Amino acid sequence: MSLVAMNVKSFLEVRSRLRDFMRSESVAIFGELTGESMVAKLSVLEFFARAFALLGDMEVRILSLSILNKFEIIFQLLVRL
Numbered sequence: 779m780s781l782v783a784m785n786v787k788s789f790l791e792v793r794s795r796l797r798d799f800m801r802s803e804s805v806a807i808f809g810e811l812t813g814e815s816m817v818a819k820l821s822v823l824e825f826f827a828r829a830f831a832l833l834g835d836m837e838v839r840i841l842s843l844s845i846l847n848k849f850e851i852i853f854q855l856l857v858r859l
Contacts, residue, residue, distance in 0.1 A: 785840075786840055786841065786843075786844045789836075789837075789840045790837075790840075793833060793836065793837055796833065797830075797833055800826065800829060800830065800833070804826045807822060808822070
């Protein structure tokens with residue numbers, strides 16, 4: 779397995795654990811928001827929406843790098859022919 783493939787696999791594992799952690803924490807935090815103002819609830823919701831969006835952006839970038847690396851390897855093999 780190539781170094782890039784191992785890095786992608788490692789990243790996906792970390793991302794999965796981080797996403798699970800974020801989900802469990804968001805449930806706990808939303809449970810504590812009873813009685814809070816709507817502004818406070820929306821602020822917390824916005825934070826989690828942005829955090830999950832960042833996770834998605836990182837995933838797309840890492841997977842794109844993996845695909846580009848595969849194309850580079852193929853190109854190098856074709857050049858050698």
